[in-house]
Amino acid sequence: MTTVQQGTTAADALAAAHTYAARGAALSKVYGDGDTRVVALDAVDVEFRRGQFTAIMGPSGSGKSTLMHCMAGLDSLTSGRAWIGETEISALDDKGLTRLRRDKVGFIFQAFNLLPTLTALENITLPMDIAGRTPDQAWLDGVIDAVGLRERLRHRPTELSGGQQQRVACARALASRPDIIFADEPTGNLDSRSGASVLSFLRTSVREMGQTVVMVTHDPSAASYADRVLFLADGRIVDEMAAPTADRVLERMKAFDTAGRGATGVI
Amino acid sequence: MWRTTWRSLMAHKLRLAFSGLAIVLGVAFVAGTMIFTDTLNRTFTALFESTAADVSVEPAAAFEEGVNGPSGTTAHLPSALVEQVRAVDGVAGAEGYVQTEGVYVLDRDGDVLDTGGAPGVGVSWFDDRDLSPSELTDGRAPARDGEVALDQATAEEIGYTVGDRVTLLTPGPRIEAEVVGIFTFGEDGGLAGASLTAFELGTAQTLLGLGDGFTGINVLAADGVSHDELRSRVAAAVGRDYDVTTAQEQADEQSAALEEGLSFITVLLTAFAGIALFVGSFIILNTFSMLVAQRTRELALLRALGAGRGQVTRSVLTEALVMGLLGSTLGLLGGFGIASALRALFGSFGLTLDGNLVLSAGTIAWSYAVGVVVTLVAAYLPARRAAATPPVAAMRDDHVAAERSLRRRTLTGSVLAAVGGGALTTSLLADGGGAAQLVGFGGLSLVLAAIALSPVLARPFARSVGAILPRMWGTTGHLARENAQRNPRRTAATASALMVGLALVTAFSILGASTNASVDKLIGTSLRADYVVSTAVGQPFTPEIADRLRAIDEVDAITQERFGQAMLDGQGTLLAAVDPATLDSTVLLDYVDGSSAGLLGRGLVVDEPTADSHGWDVGDTVEMVTATGDTAQLTVGGIFTANQVIAPAVVSLETFTVTGGAELDRYVFVDVADGAGTASVRSAIETAIDPYAVVTLKDRDEFAGEQKGQVDQILMLINALLVLSVLIAVLGIVNTLAMSVLERTREVGLLRAIGMTRAQLRRMVRLESVLISVYGSVLGLGLGALIGVGLSRALSDQGISELVVPGGRLVLFLAIGAVIGVLAAVWPARRAARMQVLDAIATT
Ligand SMILES: Nc1ncnc2c1ncn2[C@@H]1O[C@H](COP(=O)(O)OP(=O)(O)OP(=O)(O)O)[C@@H](O)[C@H]1O
């Protein structure tokens, strides 16, 4: 596990922003108090290098979604600091967070990513439309071709398969060229073939377009598309694996089970 | 299953509140209208039924006079008749009385107390308290000349108490008197705004110039003698010249007359209750459809877990029953609030209703019927659909209930539109009678057609008119437009409520504007007189006024106008009496045949519709029977184009008086010599009428204004009622939007997650709301314009000669429609903006 280089001066922060698309220091998130107190994140230090594809794994309830939500500005931290690029998100108000999500972050949920009233193309350009920006047409064309949806642009979500819908969601996340894309179990609802096409698209966006992607998954073969895997348990990062393969990830996950830590997970 | 139902009720408190609110509102408006109508009837019935006599004797009327028309007679009973009645076996007591209209109490500034059109009535005080409907609350009975008793409401309003001196205007002279007593009238003390002044009998007789005669006799039955029996005996004793009626008969007669007199208001209120019911049912139906649609997944899950179809349906229905009962009860309470509001509203127009609000069993029954039945029906249809959804729907993520086809709607709507359009067109071509009914029928068909077709038209409307939204507001506008056309049935149902209200407002505006323009035109062309002297509401006044005006040098001509009713060749007609010599220089009639000279002698001039219906020509002889039973053979001397300033049939003052007409004027037209100084003449006239505070002087413009003022007042009353129905429509929009926002929680979460600001989200909801309300407004304006034009044309033979479509006002209505949309969106928009992003996304 690498130690996080915390910027102490503005220059350091800028330098860090150059290297890392996003990072967090001592991230803590506590839900409830008293009997219902749950520590979802326990002083997590984490950073996501630009142009890197990171998978996050761990048993159910280990804090994966919480980590992503806090890093993406969808949820507030109990303590700790988080940055997207050079922007410290823990210091932003609701307006600032909204703008950050709109301009700097892409998000792909497990399901229900699209507005049913809009066509695929309108869904893709939605964040830019909301911001009142005109999409970079060349980039947009590239993204659309990469997800292979050119034929389906005028269709509504109900007329698309689950896999196609997730690819539209990927295209939307990419279209505005965010600093980082967070995907929470983007293939969780898909069969393996549709899942594979979404995953390879995400990998392509990292390799060829220089995107930064963070993805939560329970599937070792999905994790094998990533450049590295972070393992979370009980709100802490417990391990990291570079250049993962499905077999190695599976082995590592089994080790969790035998260790009896967070054994409730559906892996 | 019961527990699931209960849990579901508790788990969705917000939804519960919404649908509950819909029921409460719907029921409240129905109950409120019914309570108010009952209260109105009670007050007037009490006014007429407050006679203490078992049997009463009055001069025989040759025919039934409607309460709408002026009575215009001075028929009376000789004093000897009282003795004759007392002598009848079974009579415990009998007393003659005098009663007349046209007695007004002046306040301390010398102005007439405003009774808002209700009569100022003078009566003699009954010495036999068993025969009196009045009850003294202070002081004593008037016992001699120069003493009066006032009804409590009037005394309180002016601030007179026992011992004060008052000035009174009577049909005869103006008199001064001392207030010696204050009394209440009838059981509820309600006079519906009328003022009542009681005199000692002799004084009253003198005032009316009756000598020792009476206008009626009240008779009390001895123990054991039935009223009917007593009536027969008294009738036998007094002969055929007098009408003898029991209290019951009188009450029946008067409430029948009352129904006729109040029919306008009753029809209006019933129509309003209908609208309330319709809009209320809409809201309930709408809400429940959404509610159940939203719960499809939950219900499907129950099905998947083994619940039968019937169980699911029953669970939903039980929920609806509980809510229907609860909502109806609260709605009934709310109805009292609405009835009070209506009472205050009518009060501000001079129709004072005293006493408590009346809650009848009918109101309670209807309230629960409406609340519970509509809710059950509203819940049953979607529940059946929900129960039919396959259990697998629970597993699917975004199960969209299959959209039902709009084919049937299109078909029904088109047929109705064709029928309505046909009826309206026919009414335009049809002449006179029946046209108004055709317009009514056509209008109703068109409203129904619009309701049926509104879902069909919603999408094209949102697409075409809604196209400006994306252009003006970009993505938020685009999303708003898409949301509005997402569920055309819901959009249409929401807009329809507004449509109905606005259609009526528009129709009445056109009718009102056309009426006013017609009044202007009429007065411009037919009123030759420079001034008109009259009371505001056509109350009678003494001919002394005309005499004083005649004495003014600059005055060229005076025409007195009186009104009465008569049977002409067996048909009741409103009759006017004027001076034949001066008529042409004050009121110009447009003669088709003959002239004003035709009034001389026993002459009669009639308007064209009357002449046509009887087939009269100039020179024909017509038999006239007046209310007093006097008859006369009249010769038709002229036929004129129908004219609102005058009655359909006109005779000379002399003919009128000879046949028993009262010598009381209702209008005096004054023509001033050309070249006379306006200001000096006016002040001379004002000085002459100054002692008679009940009448006012109006020049032509002021007279036109007064006539139009009456039209405007009625219009305002109608509009005030309709504003209430528009209000329900607004609440309907709020309800629909709030439910839609709730339904789209996840979308809201998604939009916020990908960077939509709260302000943008609010705007999105607001624009959707405006689009819906503008849709309703446009439909309503279109429908209203058709109905209004049809109605104005249909009434053209009633004197509405002009057709005016007040464009500015219609544009204003459209703008109001848009503003309603903005206002209705405030709360739902705020709710949407307040949603926590993560919670919203996590919502299933
Ligand atoms: N809104 C909340 N209120 C209270 N506790 C919460 C809330 N959201 C999450 N938690 C708790 O925080 C912990 C972490 O939740 P999180 O959703 O991050 O887990 P996860 O790793 O994404 O699990 P899964 O793999 O099942 O999605 C869990 O114990 C969960 O119960």
Ligand SMILES: [Mg+2]
């Ligand atoms: Mg999760």
